[in-house]
Amino acid sequence: MNIVVLVKYVPDATADRAFEADNTVDRVNVPGLLSELDEYAVEQSLQIKEKRADEEIIVKALTVGPAEAEQAVRKALQMGADEGFHVVDDAIAGSDAVATSLVLAEAIKKIGPVDLVVGGLASTDAGLSVVPAMLAERLGLPQVTQAAVVETQGDQVRIKRDGDAATEVIGGTLPLVLSVTDQSGEARYPSFKGIMAAKKKPLETWSLADLGIDAASVGAGASWTAVDTITARPxxxxxEIVKDEDGSGAKALAEFLASKKFI
Known part of the structure; x- marks a missing residue:
């Protein structure tokens, strides 16, 4: 079984994030890391491999991004993924989810026959949650998304998905696209052994030309969406401190909550 897990290099949420002059995210001068939500996708991919140890399962980490995005793949390899793939090309800069899904889809096709594509719930920078669905459409595969629990047996995948009012159980047959939530299981930390072993694991780099993609079909110019304005966080x-010296604290608190429409 071949599993491709999607990993994205995102700006560190604890750092001072910035934007370029064209309103795209500065991914070069701002410290970055593997998106936390994608760590759960790596974890579930590795758990499937470990639970089916009697089968030959290869976990392949795939990312699209600038040169620094290699760090996201390296982290996945340190966690236990077997191979890494990085699509890097200046023309990709400014791509929205639609354009990014095109690059990912063509990369997955180039990787070869794939049984399972696994992604996180969303990226921690854009937070759109649409790339898995777009990939499923481009690859012509079924999708089971937002999984809190993942179970596999043979060519069957069953997930539990928590909704607002109920928990759904959904099944699918491989090959398919799967996305998981942060409730699916704590992501492991890379061990020293894993960090050292990752240095010897293959990591292949591709350009758009390697994937047969016209540069005009990606980037800001080809994107369906764009950021018009940016407003800094206040x-x-x-x-406000409410002192309850005369017994009026409860009333003042209630009035404050009411003014903010919390009650």
């Missing part, structure tokens, strides 16, 4: 202000 600076933190001091909170």
């Amino acid at each position: 600076a933190k202000t001091a909170g």
Whole structure:
């Protein structure tokens, strides 16, 4: 079984994130890392491999991004993935989810016969949650998304998905596209052995030309969506302190909550 797990290099949420002049995210001068939500996708891919140890299962990590995005693949390899693939090309900069899904789909086709494509719930920078569905459409595969629990047996995949009012159980037959949530299981930390072993694992780099993609079909010019304006987050202000010296604290608190429409 071949599993391709999608890993994205995103700006560190704890760093001072910035944007380029064209309103795209600065992914070069801002510290980045493997998207936390994609770590759960790596974890579930590795768990499937471990639970089916009697089968030959290869986990392949795939990313699209600038040169620094290699770090996301390296992290997946350190966690236990077997092979890495990185699509890097200046023309990709500014691509939205639609254009990115095109690059991912062509990369997956080039990787070869794939039984399972696994992604996170969303990326921690854009948070759109649409790439798995777009990939399924481009690859002509069924999809089971937002899995909190993943079970596999043979060519069958069954997931549990938590909704607002109920938990759904959905099944599918391989090959398919799967996305998992942060409730699917704690992602492992790379061990020292894993970090050292990752240095010897193959990591292949491709350009758009290697995938047969016309540069005009990706990038900001080909994207269906764009960021028009950016507004900086307001600076933190001091909170309001309510003193309950005369027994009126509860009333003041209720009035405050009502003014903010919390009650």
